[in-house]
Each structure stands twice: as C-alpha cells, then as structure tokens.
Amino acid sequence: MSALGIRAGYRRRVRFRGANNLVLVLCGVVLAAIAVCVVLGSVIAPQDPNAVNLQIALQGPSLAHLFGTDATGRDIFSRVLAGARPSILGPILIAVGATGLGTLIGVAAAWKRGVSDALLSRGMEILFAFPGLLMAMMAVAILGRGLTAPVVALTIANTPWVARIIRSVALRERSLPYVAALTVQGFSGFTICVRHVLPNISRTIWAQLALTFTYGMTDLLAINFLGLGVQPPTPDWGVLVNEGQDSILQGAPWETLFASVFIVLTIVAATALSARLGEEQTSVRGRA
Amino acid sequence: MHGVVVVLVASVVIFGSLFLAPGSPITALTAGRPVDAHTRALLEARYDLNAPFVVQYVHWLGHAVRGDFGTSYVESESVTAVMAPRIATTLILVTMCSLLVIVAGMLSGAVAALKRGPIGTAIVVAEAIGLGVPTFVASLLLIAIFSVQLHWFPVFGSGSGFIDEVWHLTLPSVALALGSVAYIGRLTQASVEGELRKEHVTTATARGLPRGRVIRRHVLRNAAIPVTTASGIVIAYLVVGAAVVETAFSLNGLGSLLVSSIAQDDFPVIQAVSLVAVLAFVVIGFVVDVICARLDPRITLE
Numbered sequence: 081m082s083a084l085g086i087r088a089g090y091r092r093r094v095r096f097r098g099a100n101n102l103v104l105v106l107c108g109v110v111l112a113a114i115a116v117c118v119v120l121g122s123v124i125a126p127q128d129p130n131a132v133n134l135q136i137a138l139q140g141p142s143l144a145h146l147f148g149t150d151a152t153g154r155d156i157f158s159r160v161l162a163g164a165r166p167s168i169l170g171p172i173l174i175a176v177g178a179t180g181l182g183t184l185i186g187v188a189a190a191w192k193r194g195v196s197d198a199l200l201s202r203g204m205e206i207l208f209a210f211p212g213l214l215m216a217m218m219a220v221a222i223l224g225r226g227l228t229a230p231v232v233a234l235t236i237a238n239t240p241w242v243a244r245i246i247r248s249v250a251l252r253e254r255s256l257p258y259v260a261a262l263t264v265q266g267f268s269g270f271t272i273c274v275r276h277v278l279p280n281i282s283r284t285i286w287a288q289l290a291l292t293f294t295y296g297m298t299d300l301l302a303i304n305f306l307g308l309g310v311q312p313p314t315p316d317w318g319v320l321v322n323e324g325q326d327s328i329l330q331g332a333p334w335e336t337l338f339a340s341v342f343i344v345l346t347i348v349a350a351t352a353l354s355a356r357l358g359e360e361q362t363s364v365r366g367r368a
Numbered sequence: 369m370h371g372v373v374v375v376l377v378a379s380v381v382i383f384g385s386l387f388l389a390p391g392s393p394i395t396a397l398t399a400g401r402p403v404d405a406h407t408r409a410l411l412e413a414r415y416d417l418n419a420p421f422v423v424q425y426v427h428w429l430g431h432a433v434r435g436d437f438g439t440s441y442v443e444s445e446s447v448t449a450v451m452a453p454r455i456a457t458t459l460i461l462v463t464m465c466s467l468l469v470i471v472a473g474m475l476s477g478a479v480a481a482l483k484r485g486p487i488g489t490a491i492v493v494a495e496a497i498g499l500g501v502p503t504f505v506a507s508l509l510l511i512a513i514f515s516v517q518l519h520w521f522p523v524f525g526s527g528s529g530f531i532d533e534v535w536h537l538t539l540p541s542v543a544l545a546l547g548s549v550a551y552i553g554r555l556t557q558a559s560v561e562g563e564l565r566k567e568h569v570t571t572a573t574a575r576g577l578p579r580g581r582v583i584r585r586h587v588l589r590n591a592a593i594p595v596t597t598a599s600g601i602v603i604a605y606l607v608v609g610a611a612v613v614e615t616a617f618s619l620n621g622l623g624s625l626l627v628s629s630i631a632q633d634d635f636p637v638i639q640a641v642s643l644v645a646v647l648a649f650v651v652i653g654f655v656v657d658v659i660c661a662r663l664d665p666r667i668t669l670e
Contacts, residue, residue, distance in 0.1 A: 328516055343502060348499075
C-alpha cells in the first residue's frame with residue numbers, strides 16, 4: 081500500500097517537473113532568439129531599418145513587410161530586429177552592475193555584521209525611498225539625455241534590493257558548520273567567502289541577475305518611451321512603442337504592438353527563468 | 369522618526385543634485401538661458417549662492433517647508449502655482465489605482481490559493497502575463513483596444529467634474545495597476561498557502577470551527593500582514609509610475625509635469641516634484657505600519 085502511495089507521489093512530482101522543464105525550454109528558446117537579434121539584428125534585418133518611404137506609410141502586415149510599416153514607411157520588422165541591441169544591452173549592464181555590487185555589499189554585510197552592517201542597512205533604507213524610475217529621471221535631469229544617466233541610476237537603484245537578498249542568504253550560509261570548520265582550519269574570511277560561500281549561493285545570485293534584468297528593462301524602456309533616454313531614430317523598443325502612439329489613433333497599431341510583443345516576451349521569459357532559479361527569493365521592487 | 373530622517377537625507381540629495389549638474393547652479397536653475405545681472409543677483413540672494421553649502425541647503429529647506437520652491441523658468445510662475453492644479457489628477461489616479469491593487473490583487477491571490485483547479489490556474493497564468501507587461505506597454509495597448517477599437521473610453525485628457533474625471537482616469541489606473549495587481553496577487557497566494565499549512569489552522573479545524581470562520585479569522589488575517597507591507601511599497605512606487613501613464617494618456621498630473629520639466633530642464637519643478645514623491649513614499653510607509661499594528665497586536669509602533 082505504502083509503496084503504491086510513494087509511487088503515485090513520485091510520478092506526480094516527475095510530471096510537475098516535466099511541465100516546469102517545458103516552460104524552461106520555451107524561455108530558453110525565446111531568450112536565445114532575442115540574443116541572436118542582439119548580435120545580428122541589423123544584419124539579418126531584411127530591409128534598412130531607417131529607410132523612409134512615405135508612399136507605403138502605415139501599412140498592415142504583409143509578405144513584403146512582415147510587421148507592416150510605420151508612419152514614415154519604415155519596415156517595422158527590420159526596426160524591431162535592429163532595436164534588440166539598444167533595448168537589451170542597457171538592461172544587461174544594469175543587471176550585471178547591480179548584481180555584482182549587491183553581492184559584494186550583501187556578503188560583506190553578512191560577514192562583518194556589527195557597525196558596518198548596520199550602516200549599510202541604514203544607507204539602503206534611504207535608497208529604497210527613491211524608486212528606480214525617479215532616480216533615473218533625476219539622473220537625466222542632472223547629466224542630460226542618453227543611455228548613460230539612466231543606466232547608472234538604475235544600477236544604483238537596484239543594488240540594495242539585491243544586497244538585501246544576498247545578505248540574508250549569506251547569513252544563513254555563514255551559520256552552517258562547514259564555515260566554522262574552515263575557520264578553525266585557519267582559512268581567511270576572504271578565502272571562505274570567495275571559494276566556498278559564493279559558489280554555494282550562486283543559484284540565488286543568478287536568479288537575482290535575471291530578476292534585475294527584468295526590472296532594469298522595464299524602467300529603462302520606460303525612460304526611453306518618455307523620450308528621456310535613447311533618442312530617435314535609434315529603433316529602441318521603448319522608442320518604437322512611443323513612436324507608434326500616433327499611428328494607433330489612425331487605426332494602425334502595428335509598430336506599438338510588435339515592439340510590445342518583443343518586450344513582454346523577453347521580460348516574461350527572464351522572470352520565469354529567475355523564478356525557476358531562485359524559487360521564493362523574489363522581492364518587491366517598483367515597476368513602471 | 370525614521371521617516372523624517374529619510375526625508376531629510378532625500379532632501380539633501382535632491383538639493384545637492386543642483387550642484388552635480390554641469391555648469392553653475394545658476395545655469396541649472398535657468399536651464400542655460402541667458403540671464404541679466406539683475407536676475408542673477410535675485411537668484412543669488414534667493415538661493416544664498418555665495419554662502420557655504422550647508423547654509424544654502426538650510427535656506428532652501430526653510431522655503432520648501434513653507435511650500436516655496438522658487439520660480440519655474442518655463443511657466444514663469446511659482447512652482448507651487450504650477451503644481452497646485454495638477455495635484456488632484458494624480459491623487460485621484462493613485463487612489464483609484466491603489467484600490468484596484470488592494471482589492472483585485474488580494475482577492476485574486478486569495479481565490480487562487482483557496483480554489484484550486486481551472487480558476488486558480490487561470491489566475492496564475494494571468495498574473496505571469498501581468499507581471500511581464502510594463503506600464504507604458506499596457507497603457508498603449510489599452511488605448512488601442514478600449515479607446516480606438518471599441519470606443520468605450522476617452523483617449524486623452526483628464527475630464528472635468530469628479531464623475532467625468534473618474535471616467536477619464538479608469539483606463540490609466542488599470543494600466544498603472546496591472547503589474548502591481550499581478551504582484552500582490554502572487555504574494556497573497558503564497559502567503560495564504562503558507563498560512564493554510566500552519567498548525568494553528570489545523571487546530572482550529574480540529575476544534576470544529578466552520579471552514580469560513582477558519583479562513584476569515586485564522587488564515588486571511590495572518591496572511592494579510594506581509595501583503596499589507598508589500599502593498600505599501602508597491603503603492604508608494606505607483607506615485608512615480610504615474611509619470612508614465614500620465615504621459616501616455618496626456619493627463620495633466622504631477623508625473624507628466626516631472627517628465628516635461630526634465631525635458632525642458634526646469635530644475636526648481638524637478639526638485640519639488642521629486643521631494644513630493646519621496647514624501648509620499650514615507651507617509652504611505654507610516655500608514656502601512658499603523659495598519660500592520662492594528663492587524664497584529666504583537667507589532668508595535670516605535
């Protein structure tokens with residue numbers, strides 16, 4: 081009887097994991113396709129993404145123009161492909177920067193505890209009062225439009241969220257017996273952190289990387305949408321959504337629609353990946 | 369007390385940003401427009417530009433506390449006069465949006481946790497999509513579907529009169545709320561599921577309490593605490609997210625004012641709106657602490 085029960089439970093778990101793997105494979109395929117666009121976007125684009133032709137403005141999808149044409153007759157499919165690079169590279173910079181800094185601060189705070197930990201935590205609490213989008217807008221006000229100001233600001237804004245998660249995971253890791261054993265053997269704190277603790281919490285770090293990517297992308301593209309970041313004619317996806325706004329009112333939503341599909345696919349895939357890696361390690365961050 | 373510290377530090381950062389901008393503070397304040405000697409002297413006196421930073425800051429803060437943020441260089445009016453007519457729009461927008469987040473988010477999450485099967489699955493899938501749609505994308509898609517195709521809602525503007533204004537702000541608040549509803553929904557679901565597994569719930573059921581009572585008194589009340597804390601942060605961040613929807617829907621609110629001020633380098637307005645956003649964050653945080661203390665007597669306010 082009990083063997084049967086175990087078998088049933090086992091099978092249920094396997095099926096669940098199978099469904100999860102399917103989602104993971106789908107996400108991988110989407111992200112791989114986006115990565116190809118980032119590297120080769122403007123090369124594989126069938127037409128010049130900036131070639132204006134007013135005679136074919138605002139056409140719907142057709143074989144000649146898969147995603148239709150925009151208000152000045154540019155091929156939307158080519159523009160979306162060419163736009164992958166500016167849309168993805170900024171968020172990657174934010175994710176790598178914030179995760180790197182956050183891991184450094186989080187592990188250091190967990191290791192030192194005491195005054196420096198308290199100081200770091202206080203500092204973080206003040207940073208929390210500035211949502212990423214507000215910080216990015218203030219940075220643009222100070223440094224001017226372009227990609228630099230919002231990328232730097234969003235890196236800083238996302239760092240404390242990563243640091244908080246990493247700190248809690250590192251604290252838990254620190255209390256495990258293997259750390260005490262290594263300390264007794266005379267290994268330095270630095271060696272223990274780099275050689276043992278970091279590899280053991282790497283899953284959480286990867287999950288934070290993917291999650292920060294999605295938050296960075298949402299905020300950065302919002303800045304571009306608002307016209308404060310990347311400037312036209314660069315076909316960034318946020319810029320495309322904004323440019324398509326007038327065409328929507330004329331009954332041709334294609335530019336906004338297809339750029340949106342690429343944005344949402346990327347974010348959903350990265351979120352699913354992060355959830356799979358980090359399970360419950362998600363945290364509240366402002367979204368725009 | 370802690371909130372006051374946050375606002376003070378934030379005000380130093382916001383004031384200091386004037387000095388981080390390239391060029392002199394005068395260039396930042398006047399957006400690089402040529403100024404005559406008289407205006408320059410007025411500005412120097414107004415901001416104490418020749419005094420040390422600390423004196424300048426205290427001077428600025430003293431004015432700011434009394435609601436005086438200087439003059440907008442784009443509108444040639446006091447910053448307060450520029451902001452005043454726009455406060456109502458943002459306030460209604462954020463209030464409607466918060467209600468949506470709290471009601472729809474908590475309801476969908478609780479239903480997903482308590483009712484398994486197709487309804488629960490549908491909610492989980494909808495949440496996954498809602499989390500992936502940025503506000504600006506949601507805004508334009510809602511305009512395309514409900515305003516342009518179906519003609520159910522107006523495309524632009526804030527409307528006049530309260531009822532009309534609520535009508536005009538329905539789509540914007542849905543667009544702004546979407547991601548947060550999904551997030552709070554997911555969080556509520558996890559919280560309720562966690563609470564359902566606890567021993568005190570089993571005990572209550574074993575004592576023979578009706579299921580409805582167990583859920584209401586023992587599960588939902590306890591599950592509400594982490595969700596309330598998270599809702600506070602989410603709502604506080606909505607104030608800034610409003611900038612995106614207000615721009616997308618051409619509403620005259622504080623958020624769209626912030627965006628247009630940045631585009632036109634109107635520094636006094638940028639400072640004032642940023643400070644209001646941080647202030648809102650701290651006030652909402654305090655309200656959340658009060659609510660949590662009411663929900664759980666073990667939590668005390670400092």
